[in-house]
Amino acid sequence: MHVEEHVKLWNLASIKIWDVRHVVVRAGEPIHAYRFPISGFIYTVRGNATITLDDTMYAIDQMQVLHGGKGVWMNISLSEDSFEFYLMFYRANLSLSNTRENQALLRQHVPFHVQYAFAPSYPIDLYDKVQRIEQHWERTDAFSKFQVKTLFYQFINELMRQLSAQGIETAKPDLVAQAVRYLQENYMLPVMVDPLAELLDCSAGHLSRTFKKETGSSLITYLTRIRMYKAKELLLHTDASLQKIAEAIGIPDVIYFNRLFKKHVGLSPGRFKQKCIALPTGQNNAIQESELSIVSPMHRGYDPIDDDNYYQYNSKGESLTSMRSRKPVALLLMLSLTLLISACSPSQGSSATSSNGTSGNNAPTTEVAQSTESTVQERVVKHPWGETVIKGDPQHIISLFPAATDYLLALGIVPQAASSNEEGSDQFPTYLSDQLQGKENLGWQVDPNYESILAAEPDLIIGQDFMSDAYDSLSKIAPTLLAEKLQDEQGIIRMKTSLLHMGDMLGKTDQAKQVIEEYEKKAAEAREKIKQSIGDETVMFLRLSDKEVRYYSKRNYEVLYDDLGLTPPVSIPDPTDSMKVISMESLPSINPDHIFLLSSDENETTELQKTAVWKSLNAVKNNNVYIVDYGLWFQGPGGPIGQSKIIDEAVSFLTQ
Template structure:
């Protein structure tokens, strides 16, 4: 730990004391699987015990200090006679505006998340601060609460001084290890990536990327394999019904359980139970994979870093990843398709026109099929990931990401199959669902499922630009293009440029131009209506997450701050990134006239609305807070259909 940088961040941070608790444990009592709701200090007053922070054990005696970040696992055992300790929970965030250098330093140092345990040379000084903190915290008056903050800073100052003097090593938390432990312990409960990310105090995107990088698998894929493995054990070793097994592993829908089990194991759960009930575990591995330690057969207090890694992706490997059991059939299918294509000299084709005014475009039916005869024309498209050759006009087009689906639909192309709205979901994005009725749902495809894609025999695959690593594999299945969210020199995503680029590649430039013209007309009319209704009032778009609000700038929301000309509060400069975290306590100093609020948790929204801080905002007092649809307002920006609907809703909110 770089103590100078550590202290610098503590000095810059906005600190809020969340809770102070005093605990006394007796002989035989234990704490198991408790997750810290916030960053916190544990100070031992008397007695001894074994204390584990995320599986790392410490033999703890009286007058010792431990620290851990939000979401870290806490276990206490081995209590003899009694074990008395204090917990001090706090939240720390950098106030806005803060420099990019300071934000980078925060991510590098993680001062409020690192874990350590040490025996201070001068424990009584710290003990006095802790007991005074506990005493003041119990007082209800405002002056005592103010003194709590003063004492806390003195406690941290003394602790850091002793920590530096003693040269105590610290350990940054491994969020992937924490996530794996959580999945193994809580697989039977409903688990969403967003919720787990909030528990670990990070963004869902950051957690997903780290998890995939370290395990080779997506978080939801990993969780599903844990559940299926546990279900296999229950089917083999118990007489529980299929419904009971499904519920016990966190998949209460029996039909979905049957489908997902068959997908991973190769046969239905009922057939598996009757066929393999007498076989040892190493003879019923239907997937052909090694499955060491997917679910722990005996309780262990640590996580072995070699366990649970199902897939390893090597750079430069252009083979299509598939399950061994299914690969032969699917590769035969692919080979036959290529053979027939080579013999005929043509390929199945389509393109669809939204308006019917494209000279080289066929009219489209609701199923995405073209009514004219396929063309033999070949088109070679050069792009950042290589080269794509499209023969004729593809008929069976599939989309692997909501934004790409938005672009296609805007251009008049209804894909035969499209991705779902999020991980673990079988629903299309809410704002696109009416246009995709009757089309196949591919599920979440951020990490493409090559088998399911190959089985659809697509003529053209449309992915999103962040899928670049999968281009070679996808292009072996069918010609592949990526929709790009093009950014300008300021880093702002420009929808119109993005749409034109994809339109050019698909031969739909005129359709793209017409969509843009219609959009610009709608935006100009909406801008004028809003100007007449609210004048120069300020507007903020906020997302509620863990009692914090996240401010999104025009880097992601050009539709609000550029196209509709809404004014952000002057006290919030345009951040370097698309999103900035603002503590709830900072909002009154910004105090916008209007707030668009996005939240996926109604209970959290209700809790925030009850706070005096929230009630003090003039937007709240004037009834100018607008709760918006999560699917549209979080996934819609950047897409022409999404932004069109956002304009319509914004005008309605601000002019009603």
């Protein structure tokens, strides 16, 4: 353990004691699948037991210390008649100064999340502090609560000192294994990525990326597969109605359940039951033999609603493997689950061949064919990911990303449903919200939520090019096109080329050309106004926060440096990079005349704006710093509507 680094982070953290418990467990009442609601310490007092934190087992005697991060699963199996211990839960908030040393320290060492267990050389010193903490915690006066925090810091100080002397090894919690277990045990509940990420003490984006990287599937897709497996099991082994089965797997809408089951299995629930029950004995044994390995029995743990802890849980017991660390098997679970879902399902035809080629500037090939069954025309659009057949004039179009929504609205197409403006938000992009009033918000869709997309019942899906891995899955729901942000040879994203490309795919080429013509006229007029106002004075676009300074390139901001002809500082990053992180101390060497300052929180720039380095800049001294709207200036570049509104704001700022 890197104790010195851990001590530095403990010193930087703001600590809040969340709960303190004194627990006595009796024989026959093991603690089973208890999930830590927050980071915590276990201090054992009497008795012997085997404690498992996630998949690591520890043989525990009296007077030992264990630590686990938020979301860790704990099991306790007794070796004697009783087992006594203390639980101390705490929350640690870090407010790091903007130094590279502290940022690197945080990336490498997070003492509040790691798992470890050890027998202290001087247990009485720690026991005395833990006992006094519990005694003061039971009191309600302010002095006692303050004493709890004081004693907790003394406990940490003594703990770190003894850990340093003993050289204890730590283990990082397995995020994906914890998420898989949660999904297996809570598939009947509404499961959303953001609350689950909060439960596991990480960001929703990090959880989604890590889960998909290790399992090859998004969280929602994985959850749906668990639900469909359980639905198959209930259909084959019970006479429950479809409504009861749908409710049992967390899908109360039986119509939606029918549609989802047929999409994933290839048969309606009723047809599936008839077909599989008619099979010769033994042909559906895969389900019978594997049910416990895929979906574990329900376990009671911490209930975040009523803040109750179930320390005693009567179970039939479970066998324990050898006393060694066991690695999570998320990938094997995923493979097994995939195989099980295929049981009793009809063979599926292969999907249209798709290409993994990168975006290019070639316009998509569109062919028009007459349907042999009706008078409805079909358009076949060829693109880097394959071919999309669009029948007639789609009326229920949905957009999965703000830039795609921008393209659609510019072309006169109002989607019936669209994504939100950022992760964790249920609002449309601010600069597009007036045109989307009354439309359905699909939430943040960077990692497509197939259930919400399916529920929207689209007849055309417009995604973004970074969703190429999801193209085949999206195409199974409805015809899908991916809007592309096309770059030139310098790496600069060209809005006009991208819009024309989208217009060609949608059969809106003339409308795209008209939008481009009007945009060029607007940009030319604005360029002249700004030139008369500030001449060749330099303009810098950056994002300043209490964590870092981001210096943005021309890659996403052609609207500033090409369309408006603004003069960038000589040190502007190369367009092949969207931005680069620079130190606060380097800003005086750049020293721009004007600064467009991006901020998602009006309070986040407060501290750095108070520094002498910031106040020394020409733009600051001349009152030429312009705080710009995050929704527009971060989501808007690359879209014709967004860039038009950025032009309006830039003219307003630079000519005032």
